[in-house]
Amino acid sequence: MTSNAASMELHVHPGETDLLIPLPGLQDLWDPHLIHTHYFGFSIPEAAIGGFVYIRYQPAFPLSQGGVCIFQGNDNVEFTDMAYLDYEITMPWPRIENNTITTDNGLRIEFVEPGVSARLTYTAPDGRLRMDLKADAVTPLLARGHVMPGEEEHHDLARKPGGSEQFMQVKGNLTLDGQAYDVDCFAPRDRSWRQVRVERRGAVASPPVGWSPMYFGPDLIFNQISFEPLDTNPRWAGLYDVGDRPSHHFAWVQRGDETRSITSVNRDVLEYHPRLHMATCQEITARDDRGEVYRFRGEAIACASIPSWPNASFRDSVYRWEDGEGRVSHCTYQEIWFDIYQRAMAERAAGPRV
Template sequence: MSTDTQQQVFWEQQNRSFSKPTPACDLLHPEAREGQTDPALTETQYFGFSVPEEHIHGLTYLWHHPNLGVVSGGVFAWRGVKRGPLEAELFDMVTFASDDCLAGDLYDYKLPNGYHVTTQEPMRRHRLRYADPGRGNALDISFEAVMPAMVLANGHHLEQAMRTTGELTLGGETYPVEGFNVRDRTWSELRRDTLQPGGMPPIDWMTGAFGDDFSFGCTAQDNLDSDPDWKGVIEASPGDPLKLGWVWRDGELTPLVSSRKRSRRTAGTLFPEFVEMELTDACGRTYEMKGTILAACPWYPWPTLEAVICSVRWECEGRTAYGELQRGLRPDYIRAFRGRV
């Protein structure tokens, strides 16, 4: 395996084509360790869920470092806007547990905090479970694919719209989870926590599903000509601000080829509040989308990254979707802007 494709994670490079999904995409990739001894070698598994009418959002995560023999991950859910993850109604993440729990691959595993995932049919159906009776928190949610997975041409990352069905209990109150979410998975990548020279502007991973027939994923920065706050302070990433994008529309999966995006954020927290964007796919179709943040909470998956996880109400072509925006903030940006009016 060439290590060249592993030196940048998917949001640091432009991606304009797909590869064919296979059931193996949903399982561990031990072959990645052949000739690759870097401790940053990574596999991840992400699922999200929401109760939009209650402004509740949540996620579950698995981060495997196969060369270190450890896993991190768990469950995270909250209502409204929180200043930090420890304010969330549910935040139960373990770090650096033994990867012995993955002896059954990703077909069935349970982390030490009780987070339990069953892959009932690779690339089609998953079930997530968790319970903390003492705090009155629990979830039991099934995910079923409503589209084939988008797999990047390098074969290291997938995204897929899923129908969510189940229940979430927070503080003893139970809510139905009935909607959609776009999951993702990455494997055979090196995820290092080193800082880039000159810093990195905020970048957003955005997803939404309007129904079985229409969903999208887009990873992009604000365009320079929209005068983002970081313009002239932090150097823009080279090339197109669109790093990755796709649209599933009426049974067809098409890559995005351009984006025009601007966003508004709060002064004190730097959390996003509103997003406008125009997306163009490879067939020449244009989608104008507006996104309003319903819930937001930061998370620190590694020390040099603040990931602001948001529930978003998207509007496009007279339809409404509930999805996500995950904004990556780096120290240079936070030092320059946090707390300034």
């Protein structure tokens, strides 16, 4: 177990933060790397399908990027390997009317009740994909800070950066290339606002971090983001100096109506994808602030490269998790890293030079 526990007090954001998407005033100069985001995910485990729905706002310009990514199976190495991809890097600022956000490529997010309920709709111009999903909260709208360790050093605290995470029950329908699917899953959503996510090379030095939300029932909803501890013999060993900081920097567990902090996380990766390099089989042991210990084992049934952060390697996946009692959860597992790790893994996969 990681001995240095991350200090964390859990807070809840008001629902109106869902629509906190500010633009600079006429006399304001905002960092070009300051962003807001909205993320929603979903899965169809029986078809090994994962969905990544994302908007990234760049208010200094103002521009946006985002769209819908649908991936199936474990062989989505290139972005265009995905079953369906409509993700634009450069779009105008979305149209925001009342509680509804609509992007230039047709993704529509309606916050039916901010902080509680949202509807996601999208229809492909060529008819290949139709999506109509309703996401209803099953946990509080928990406050979350930065994503990457070290990223917080670049934030402008005067602008009050923030973020949130929440588990949703996602129901609806998806039609892909004429095949209709029912969607009924539990999946997280998250967002950031006024965070400075620097894209300059070398600005953030961190091993790969993995986000592993899980929903087993109202009595056990788990979430953590961490890098692999050095004592698990991770592939990043020798590439980074993490000092004595804990491997996790944000984690919580929901036990019915009670939200508890996680004080220690040990994430041990057992298998990696041969080309995507992400974890495809891993075990997690965690302890909460009441001393209760949790053990999970998971395996990827679908995974893909995702285009949202061009200066980093970003992977999304659908994981099949089991808890210590044998209960099963299907949920996203996401991992991100920068060029030092990617080059090292590519060289390792290539083998010794002759």
